[in-house]
Amino acid sequence: MRGGIGGTLFGLAVLAGAVAGTAAFGDAAPRVELATPGAGGGAIERYTLRFSEPMVPLGDPRATAPAAMACPVGGTGRWIDPQTWVHEFAAALTGGVTCTLALRPGLQSLRGAAVAGERRFTIDTGGPSARAILPGSGEIEEGQLFLVAANVAPDRASVAANAYCAVDGIGEKIAVDLLPPDVPARLVAGLGPNGYDLRNFLGEAGLPEARQGDATARATLLKTVTALKCRRPLPPGRDVALVWG
Structure with missing residues:
Protein backbone atom coordinates (compact mmCIF):
# COMPACT_ATOMS: atom_id res chain seq x y z
CA MET A 1 0.00 0.00 0.00
CA ARG A 2 1.32 3.42 -0.86
CA GLY A 3 1.06 6.02 1.81
CA GLY A 4 2.08 9.61 1.45
CA ILE A 5 1.31 10.81 4.91
CA GLY A 6 1.13 14.55 4.94
CA GLY A 7 -1.43 16.74 6.48
CA THR A 8 -2.81 20.08 7.28
CA LEU A 9 -1.72 20.46 10.87
CA PHE A 10 -2.62 23.09 13.39
CA GLY A 11 -0.17 25.97 13.59
CA LEU A 12 0.57 27.57 16.92
CA ALA A 13 -1.01 30.99 16.79
CA VAL A 14 0.04 33.45 19.44
CA LEU A 15 -1.52 36.88 19.51
CA ALA A 16 0.65 39.12 21.64
CA GLY A 17 -0.45 42.54 22.66
CA ALA A 18 0.37 45.44 20.41
CA VAL A 19 3.72 46.92 21.29
CA ALA A 20 3.87 50.63 21.67
CA GLY A 21 7.00 52.65 21.07
CA THR A 22 9.28 53.51 23.96
CA ALA A 23 8.34 56.72 25.66
CA ALA A 24 10.89 59.06 27.11
CA PHE A 25 10.45 60.10 30.71
CA GLY A 26 9.07 63.56 31.34
CA ASP A 27 5.73 64.66 29.97
CA ALA A 28 5.21 61.46 27.94
CA ALA A 29 2.73 59.07 29.54
CA PRO A 30 4.10 55.69 30.63
CA ARG A 31 2.82 52.73 28.65
CA GLU A 118 -3.05 49.41 25.20
CA ARG A 119 -4.60 47.90 28.34
CA ARG A 120 -5.71 44.41 27.33
CA PHE A 121 -3.52 41.65 25.90
CA THR A 122 -4.56 38.23 24.62
CA ILE A 123 -2.81 34.88 24.39
CA ASP A 124 -4.39 32.37 22.01
CA THR A 125 -2.42 29.14 21.73
CA GLY A 126 -4.50 27.96 18.78
CA GLY A 127 -4.01 24.33 17.87
CA PRO A 128 -0.83 22.31 18.34
CA SER A 129 1.59 22.19 15.42
CA ALA A 130 3.12 18.86 14.46
CA ARG A 131 6.82 18.35 14.95
CA ALA A 132 6.94 14.80 13.66
CA ILE A 133 4.66 12.11 12.20
CA LEU A 134 5.30 8.37 12.12
CA PRO A 135 5.15 6.98 9.52
CA GLY A 136 5.86 10.10 7.50
CA SER A 137 5.97 8.42 4.09
CA GLY A 138 6.42 5.08 2.37
CA GLU A 139 4.44 1.88 2.65
CA ILE A 140 1.72 1.63 5.28
CA GLU A 141 -0.57 -1.12 6.52
CA GLU A 142 -4.34 -1.35 6.12
CA GLY A 143 -4.73 -0.84 9.86
CA GLN A 144 -1.75 1.50 10.26
CA LEU A 145 -1.06 3.06 13.66
CA PHE A 146 0.10 6.67 13.42
CA LEU A 147 2.04 8.71 15.97
CA VAL A 148 1.86 12.50 15.85
CA ALA A 149 4.19 14.57 18.06
CA ALA A 150 3.01 18.14 18.64
CA ASN A 151 4.71 21.14 20.20
CA VAL A 152 2.15 21.16 23.04
CA ALA A 153 -0.21 18.55 24.45
CA PRO A 154 -3.31 18.50 22.19
CA ASP A 155 -6.90 18.33 23.35
CA ARG A 156 -7.87 14.73 22.60
CA ALA A 157 -11.54 15.53 22.04
CA SER A 158 -10.58 18.17 19.47
CA VAL A 159 -8.26 15.75 17.66
CA ALA A 160 -10.98 13.09 17.55
CA ALA A 161 -13.47 15.60 16.16
CA ASN A 162 -11.25 17.21 13.54
CA ALA A 163 -8.61 14.74 12.36
CA TYR A 164 -9.38 12.35 9.51
CA CYS A 165 -7.83 10.13 6.87
CA ALA A 166 -8.12 11.13 3.21
CA VAL A 167 -7.74 8.38 0.60
CA ASP A 168 -7.04 9.10 -3.06
CA GLY A 169 -10.14 8.38 -5.15
CA ILE A 170 -12.53 8.26 -2.18
CA GLY A 171 -14.61 11.39 -1.77
CA GLU A 172 -15.20 11.19 1.94
CA LYS A 173 -13.34 11.81 5.17
CA ILE A 174 -12.52 8.70 7.17
CA ALA A 175 -12.72 9.46 10.88
CA VAL A 176 -9.91 8.48 13.24
CA ASP A 177 -9.93 6.61 16.51
CA LEU A 178 -7.55 7.74 19.24
CA LEU A 179 -5.69 4.98 21.01
CA PRO A 180 -5.16 5.06 24.81
CA PRO A 181 -2.79 7.81 25.99
CA ASP A 182 -0.26 5.26 27.26
CA VAL A 183 0.32 3.70 23.82
CA PRO A 184 3.24 5.98 22.80
CA ALA A 185 5.05 5.27 26.08
CA ARG A 186 4.53 1.52 25.72
CA LEU A 187 5.88 1.60 22.16
CA VAL A 188 8.98 3.50 23.27
CA ALA A 189 9.50 1.19 26.24
CA GLY A 190 9.51 -1.77 23.85
CA LEU A 191 11.91 -0.09 21.44
CA GLY A 192 14.40 -2.67 20.24
CA PRO A 193 17.78 -2.33 18.54
CA ASN A 194 16.06 -2.23 15.12
CA GLY A 195 13.55 0.51 15.95
CA TYR A 196 15.28 3.00 13.66
CA ASP A 197 12.12 4.78 12.46
CA LEU A 198 10.81 5.28 15.98
CA ARG A 199 14.17 6.60 17.17
CA ASN A 200 14.21 9.06 14.27
CA PHE A 201 10.66 10.11 15.10
CA LEU A 202 11.63 10.86 18.71
CA GLY A 203 14.62 12.86 17.51
CA GLU A 204 12.50 14.97 15.14
CA ALA A 205 9.96 15.48 17.93
CA GLY A 206 12.69 16.79 20.24
CA LEU A 207 12.12 13.85 22.58
CA PRO A 208 15.25 11.64 22.32
CA GLU A 209 15.42 11.44 26.11
CA ALA A 210 12.06 9.61 26.11
CA ARG A 211 14.02 6.41 25.46
CA GLN A 212 15.56 6.71 28.92
CA GLY A 213 14.27 7.02 32.46
CA ASP A 214 11.43 5.29 34.27
CA ALA A 215 7.86 4.80 33.10
CA THR A 216 6.56 7.93 34.85
CA ALA A 217 9.20 10.19 33.33
CA ARG A 218 8.63 8.65 29.90
CA ALA A 219 4.87 9.19 30.08
CA THR A 220 5.39 12.83 31.07
CA LEU A 221 7.73 13.45 28.14
CA LEU A 222 5.38 11.78 25.68
CA LYS A 223 2.20 13.65 26.67
CA THR A 224 2.51 15.65 23.43
CA VAL A 225 2.40 12.48 21.31
CA THR A 226 -0.95 11.12 20.09
CA ALA A 227 -1.49 7.60 18.77
CA LEU A 228 -4.38 7.06 16.36
CA LYS A 229 -5.74 4.90 13.54
CA CYS A 230 -8.10 5.44 10.64
CA ARG A 231 -11.51 4.14 11.69
CA ARG A 232 -11.73 1.57 8.91
CA PRO A 233 -9.12 -0.45 6.97
CA LEU A 234 -7.36 1.51 4.26
CA PRO A 235 -7.80 0.19 0.70
CA PRO A 236 -4.67 -1.17 -0.99
CA GLY A 237 -2.97 0.68 -3.83
CA ARG A 238 -4.14 4.15 -2.81
CA ASP A 239 -2.30 7.22 -1.55
CA VAL A 240 -3.34 8.22 1.96
CA ALA A 241 -3.04 11.50 3.85
CA LEU A 242 -3.54 11.97 7.57
CA VAL A 243 -5.20 15.36 8.02
CA TRP A 244 -5.17 16.93 11.46
CA GLY A 245 -7.22 20.11 11.33
Missing part, protein backbone atom coordinates in the same frame (compact mmCIF):
# COMPACT_ATOMS: atom_id res chain seq x y z
CA VAL A 32 3.45 49.06 27.93
CA GLU A 33 6.30 48.84 25.44
CA LEU A 34 6.50 45.04 25.32
CA ALA A 35 3.83 42.39 25.88
CA THR A 36 4.88 38.92 24.89
CA PRO A 37 4.63 35.27 25.88
CA GLY A 38 7.72 33.24 26.65
CA ALA A 39 7.99 29.69 25.34
CA GLY A 40 9.75 26.62 26.65
CA GLY A 41 10.00 23.76 24.17
CA GLY A 42 7.31 25.39 22.07
CA ALA A 43 4.81 25.71 24.96
CA ILE A 44 3.88 29.03 26.55
CA GLU A 45 5.06 29.14 30.16
CA ARG A 46 5.07 32.86 31.00
CA TYR A 47 3.86 36.27 29.90
CA THR A 48 5.99 39.40 30.17
CA LEU A 49 4.96 43.05 30.42
CA ARG A 50 7.65 45.69 30.10
CA PHE A 51 6.78 49.31 30.78
CA SER A 52 8.41 52.39 29.30
CA GLU A 53 9.49 53.69 32.71
CA PRO A 54 9.87 52.41 36.30
CA MET A 55 6.64 51.24 37.90
CA VAL A 56 7.85 49.99 41.31
CA PRO A 57 10.87 50.62 43.54
CA LEU A 58 14.02 48.66 42.79
CA GLY A 59 14.27 45.43 44.74
CA ASP A 60 10.54 44.98 45.51
CA PRO A 61 9.41 41.84 43.58
CA ARG A 62 6.23 41.58 45.69
CA ALA A 63 4.92 45.03 44.78
CA THR A 64 1.31 45.16 43.62
CA ALA A 65 0.74 43.42 40.29
CA PRO A 66 0.04 45.85 37.43
CA ALA A 67 -2.44 43.51 35.74
CA ALA A 68 -4.85 40.61 36.27
CA MET A 69 -4.67 37.40 34.24
CA ALA A 70 -7.92 35.64 33.29
CA CYS A 71 -6.92 32.13 32.26
CA PRO A 72 -8.04 28.52 32.83
CA VAL A 73 -4.47 27.79 33.95
CA GLY A 74 -3.39 29.36 37.23
CA GLY A 75 -0.16 31.17 37.90
CA THR A 76 1.66 33.87 39.83
CA GLY A 77 3.24 37.18 38.91
CA ARG A 78 6.33 39.05 40.08
CA TRP A 79 8.42 42.09 39.26
CA ILE A 80 11.88 41.18 37.99
CA ASP A 81 12.99 44.83 37.78
CA PRO A 82 11.26 48.21 38.18
CA GLN A 83 9.93 48.12 34.61
CA THR A 84 9.32 44.42 33.96
CA TRP A 85 6.58 42.18 35.36
CA VAL A 86 6.30 38.47 34.54
CA HIS A 87 3.32 36.14 34.99
CA GLU A 88 4.45 32.51 35.36
CA PHE A 89 1.79 29.92 34.49
CA ALA A 90 1.42 26.97 36.85
CA ALA A 91 1.71 24.67 33.82
CA ALA A 92 2.62 25.21 30.19
CA LEU A 93 -0.44 26.19 28.14
CA THR A 94 -1.83 23.46 25.90
CA GLY A 95 -3.38 24.01 22.49
CA GLY A 96 -6.80 25.64 22.33
CA VAL A 97 -6.34 27.89 25.38
CA THR A 98 -7.18 31.60 25.43
CA CYS A 99 -6.07 33.92 28.23
CA THR A 100 -6.54 37.66 28.71
CA LEU A 101 -4.32 40.03 30.69
CA ALA A 102 -5.84 43.39 31.69
CA LEU A 103 -4.00 46.30 33.30
CA ARG A 104 -5.26 47.36 36.70
CA PRO A 105 -7.65 50.37 36.64
CA GLY A 106 -5.89 53.56 37.67
CA LEU A 107 -2.43 52.04 37.17
CA GLN A 108 0.34 54.61 37.67
CA SER A 109 4.10 54.62 37.27
CA LEU A 110 6.51 55.14 40.16
CA ARG A 111 6.46 58.91 39.52
CA GLY A 112 2.65 58.95 39.70
CA ALA A 113 1.85 59.25 35.99
CA ALA A 114 -1.19 57.35 34.68
CA VAL A 115 -0.40 54.53 32.27
CA ALA A 116 -1.76 55.15 28.76
CA GLY A 117 -2.03 53.05 25.61
Whole structure:
Protein backbone atom coordinates (compact mmCIF):
# COMPACT_ATOMS: atom_id res chain seq x y z
CA MET A 1 0.00 0.00 0.00
CA ARG A 2 1.32 3.42 -0.86
CA GLY A 3 1.06 6.02 1.81
CA GLY A 4 2.08 9.61 1.45
CA ILE A 5 1.31 10.81 4.91
CA GLY A 6 1.13 14.55 4.94
CA GLY A 7 -1.43 16.74 6.48
CA THR A 8 -2.81 20.08 7.28
CA LEU A 9 -1.72 20.46 10.87
CA PHE A 10 -2.62 23.09 13.39
CA GLY A 11 -0.17 25.97 13.59
CA LEU A 12 0.57 27.57 16.92
CA ALA A 13 -1.01 30.99 16.79
CA VAL A 14 0.04 33.45 19.44
CA LEU A 15 -1.52 36.88 19.51
CA ALA A 16 0.65 39.12 21.64
CA GLY A 17 -0.45 42.54 22.66
CA ALA A 18 0.37 45.44 20.41
CA VAL A 19 3.72 46.92 21.29
CA ALA A 20 3.87 50.63 21.67
CA GLY A 21 7.00 52.65 21.07
CA THR A 22 9.28 53.51 23.96
CA ALA A 23 8.34 56.72 25.66
CA ALA A 24 10.89 59.06 27.11
CA PHE A 25 10.45 60.10 30.71
CA GLY A 26 9.07 63.56 31.34
CA ASP A 27 5.73 64.66 29.97
CA ALA A 28 5.21 61.46 27.94
CA ALA A 29 2.73 59.07 29.54
CA PRO A 30 4.10 55.69 30.63
CA ARG A 31 2.82 52.73 28.65
CA VAL A 32 3.45 49.06 27.93
CA GLU A 33 6.30 48.84 25.44
CA LEU A 34 6.50 45.04 25.32
CA ALA A 35 3.83 42.39 25.88
CA THR A 36 4.88 38.92 24.89
CA PRO A 37 4.63 35.27 25.88
CA GLY A 38 7.72 33.24 26.65
CA ALA A 39 7.99 29.69 25.34
CA GLY A 40 9.75 26.62 26.65
CA GLY A 41 10.00 23.76 24.17
CA GLY A 42 7.31 25.39 22.07
CA ALA A 43 4.81 25.71 24.96
CA ILE A 44 3.88 29.03 26.55
CA GLU A 45 5.06 29.14 30.16
CA ARG A 46 5.07 32.86 31.00
CA TYR A 47 3.86 36.27 29.90
CA THR A 48 5.99 39.40 30.17
CA LEU A 49 4.96 43.05 30.42
CA ARG A 50 7.65 45.69 30.10
CA PHE A 51 6.78 49.31 30.78
CA SER A 52 8.41 52.39 29.30
CA GLU A 53 9.49 53.69 32.71
CA PRO A 54 9.87 52.41 36.30
CA MET A 55 6.64 51.24 37.90
CA VAL A 56 7.85 49.99 41.31
CA PRO A 57 10.87 50.62 43.54
CA LEU A 58 14.02 48.66 42.79
CA GLY A 59 14.27 45.43 44.74
CA ASP A 60 10.54 44.98 45.51
CA PRO A 61 9.41 41.84 43.58
CA ARG A 62 6.23 41.58 45.69
CA ALA A 63 4.92 45.03 44.78
CA THR A 64 1.31 45.16 43.62
CA ALA A 65 0.74 43.42 40.29
CA PRO A 66 0.04 45.85 37.43
CA ALA A 67 -2.44 43.51 35.74
CA ALA A 68 -4.85 40.61 36.27
CA MET A 69 -4.67 37.40 34.24
CA ALA A 70 -7.92 35.64 33.29
CA CYS A 71 -6.92 32.13 32.26
CA PRO A 72 -8.04 28.52 32.83
CA VAL A 73 -4.47 27.79 33.95
CA GLY A 74 -3.39 29.36 37.23
CA GLY A 75 -0.16 31.17 37.90
CA THR A 76 1.66 33.87 39.83
CA GLY A 77 3.24 37.18 38.91
CA ARG A 78 6.33 39.05 40.08
CA TRP A 79 8.42 42.09 39.26
CA ILE A 80 11.88 41.18 37.99
CA ASP A 81 12.99 44.83 37.78
CA PRO A 82 11.26 48.21 38.18
CA GLN A 83 9.93 48.12 34.61
CA THR A 84 9.32 44.42 33.96
CA TRP A 85 6.58 42.18 35.36
CA VAL A 86 6.30 38.47 34.54
CA HIS A 87 3.32 36.14 34.99
CA GLU A 88 4.45 32.51 35.36
CA PHE A 89 1.79 29.92 34.49
CA ALA A 90 1.42 26.97 36.85
CA ALA A 91 1.71 24.67 33.82
CA ALA A 92 2.62 25.21 30.19
CA LEU A 93 -0.44 26.19 28.14
CA THR A 94 -1.83 23.46 25.90
CA GLY A 95 -3.38 24.01 22.49
CA GLY A 96 -6.80 25.64 22.33
CA VAL A 97 -6.34 27.89 25.38
CA THR A 98 -7.18 31.60 25.43
CA CYS A 99 -6.07 33.92 28.23
CA THR A 100 -6.54 37.66 28.71
CA LEU A 101 -4.32 40.03 30.69
CA ALA A 102 -5.84 43.39 31.69
CA LEU A 103 -4.00 46.30 33.30
CA ARG A 104 -5.26 47.36 36.70
CA PRO A 105 -7.65 50.37 36.64
CA GLY A 106 -5.89 53.56 37.67
CA LEU A 107 -2.43 52.04 37.17
CA GLN A 108 0.34 54.61 37.67
CA SER A 109 4.10 54.62 37.27
CA LEU A 110 6.51 55.14 40.16
CA ARG A 111 6.46 58.91 39.52
CA GLY A 112 2.65 58.95 39.70
CA ALA A 113 1.85 59.25 35.99
CA ALA A 114 -1.19 57.35 34.68
CA VAL A 115 -0.40 54.53 32.27
CA ALA A 116 -1.76 55.15 28.76
CA GLY A 117 -2.03 53.05 25.61
CA GLU A 118 -3.05 49.41 25.20
CA ARG A 119 -4.60 47.90 28.34
CA ARG A 120 -5.71 44.41 27.33
CA PHE A 121 -3.52 41.65 25.90
CA THR A 122 -4.56 38.23 24.62
CA ILE A 123 -2.81 34.88 24.39
CA ASP A 124 -4.39 32.37 22.01
CA THR A 125 -2.42 29.14 21.73
CA GLY A 126 -4.50 27.96 18.78
CA GLY A 127 -4.01 24.33 17.87
CA PRO A 128 -0.83 22.31 18.34
CA SER A 129 1.59 22.19 15.42
CA ALA A 130 3.12 18.86 14.46
CA ARG A 131 6.82 18.35 14.95
CA ALA A 132 6.94 14.80 13.66
CA ILE A 133 4.66 12.11 12.20
CA LEU A 134 5.30 8.37 12.12
CA PRO A 135 5.15 6.98 9.52
CA GLY A 136 5.86 10.10 7.50
CA SER A 137 5.97 8.42 4.09
CA GLY A 138 6.42 5.08 2.37
CA GLU A 139 4.44 1.88 2.65
CA ILE A 140 1.72 1.63 5.28
CA GLU A 141 -0.57 -1.12 6.52
CA GLU A 142 -4.34 -1.35 6.12
CA GLY A 143 -4.73 -0.84 9.86
CA GLN A 144 -1.75 1.50 10.26
CA LEU A 145 -1.06 3.06 13.66
CA PHE A 146 0.10 6.67 13.42
CA LEU A 147 2.04 8.71 15.97
CA VAL A 148 1.86 12.50 15.85
CA ALA A 149 4.19 14.57 18.06
CA ALA A 150 3.01 18.14 18.64
CA ASN A 151 4.71 21.14 20.20
CA VAL A 152 2.15 21.16 23.04
CA ALA A 153 -0.21 18.55 24.45
CA PRO A 154 -3.31 18.50 22.19
CA ASP A 155 -6.90 18.33 23.35
CA ARG A 156 -7.87 14.73 22.60
CA ALA A 157 -11.54 15.53 22.04
CA SER A 158 -10.58 18.17 19.47
CA VAL A 159 -8.26 15.75 17.66
CA ALA A 160 -10.98 13.09 17.55
CA ALA A 161 -13.47 15.60 16.16
CA ASN A 162 -11.25 17.21 13.54
CA ALA A 163 -8.61 14.74 12.36
CA TYR A 164 -9.38 12.35 9.51
CA CYS A 165 -7.83 10.13 6.87
CA ALA A 166 -8.12 11.13 3.21
CA VAL A 167 -7.74 8.38 0.60
CA ASP A 168 -7.04 9.10 -3.06
CA GLY A 169 -10.14 8.38 -5.15
CA ILE A 170 -12.53 8.26 -2.18
CA GLY A 171 -14.61 11.39 -1.77
CA GLU A 172 -15.20 11.19 1.94
CA LYS A 173 -13.34 11.81 5.17
CA ILE A 174 -12.52 8.70 7.17
CA ALA A 175 -12.72 9.46 10.88
CA VAL A 176 -9.91 8.48 13.24
CA ASP A 177 -9.93 6.61 16.51
CA LEU A 178 -7.55 7.74 19.24
CA LEU A 179 -5.69 4.98 21.01
CA PRO A 180 -5.16 5.06 24.81
CA PRO A 181 -2.79 7.81 25.99
CA ASP A 182 -0.26 5.26 27.26
CA VAL A 183 0.32 3.70 23.82
CA PRO A 184 3.24 5.98 22.80
CA ALA A 185 5.05 5.27 26.08
CA ARG A 186 4.53 1.52 25.72
CA LEU A 187 5.88 1.60 22.16
CA VAL A 188 8.98 3.50 23.27
CA ALA A 189 9.50 1.19 26.24
CA GLY A 190 9.51 -1.77 23.85
CA LEU A 191 11.91 -0.09 21.44
CA GLY A 192 14.40 -2.67 20.24
CA PRO A 193 17.78 -2.33 18.54
CA ASN A 194 16.06 -2.23 15.12
CA GLY A 195 13.55 0.51 15.95
CA TYR A 196 15.28 3.00 13.66
CA ASP A 197 12.12 4.78 12.46
CA LEU A 198 10.81 5.28 15.98
CA ARG A 199 14.17 6.60 17.17
CA ASN A 200 14.21 9.06 14.27
CA PHE A 201 10.66 10.11 15.10
CA LEU A 202 11.63 10.86 18.71
CA GLY A 203 14.62 12.86 17.51
CA GLU A 204 12.50 14.97 15.14
CA ALA A 205 9.96 15.48 17.93
CA GLY A 206 12.69 16.79 20.24
CA LEU A 207 12.12 13.85 22.58
CA PRO A 208 15.25 11.64 22.32
CA GLU A 209 15.42 11.44 26.11
CA ALA A 210 12.06 9.61 26.11
CA ARG A 211 14.02 6.41 25.46
CA GLN A 212 15.56 6.71 28.92
CA GLY A 213 14.27 7.02 32.46
CA ASP A 214 11.43 5.29 34.27
CA ALA A 215 7.86 4.80 33.10
CA THR A 216 6.56 7.93 34.85
CA ALA A 217 9.20 10.19 33.33
CA ARG A 218 8.63 8.65 29.90
CA ALA A 219 4.87 9.19 30.08
CA THR A 220 5.39 12.83 31.07
CA LEU A 221 7.73 13.45 28.14
CA LEU A 222 5.38 11.78 25.68
CA LYS A 223 2.20 13.65 26.67
CA THR A 224 2.51 15.65 23.43
CA VAL A 225 2.40 12.48 21.31
CA THR A 226 -0.95 11.12 20.09
CA ALA A 227 -1.49 7.60 18.77
CA LEU A 228 -4.38 7.06 16.36
CA LYS A 229 -5.74 4.90 13.54
CA CYS A 230 -8.10 5.44 10.64
CA ARG A 231 -11.51 4.14 11.69
CA ARG A 232 -11.73 1.57 8.91
CA PRO A 233 -9.12 -0.45 6.97
CA LEU A 234 -7.36 1.51 4.26
CA PRO A 235 -7.80 0.19 0.70
CA PRO A 236 -4.67 -1.17 -0.99
CA GLY A 237 -2.97 0.68 -3.83
CA ARG A 238 -4.14 4.15 -2.81
CA ASP A 239 -2.30 7.22 -1.55
CA VAL A 240 -3.34 8.22 1.96
CA ALA A 241 -3.04 11.50 3.85
CA LEU A 242 -3.54 11.97 7.57
CA VAL A 243 -5.20 15.36 8.02
CA TRP A 244 -5.17 16.93 11.46
CA GLY A 245 -7.22 20.11 11.33
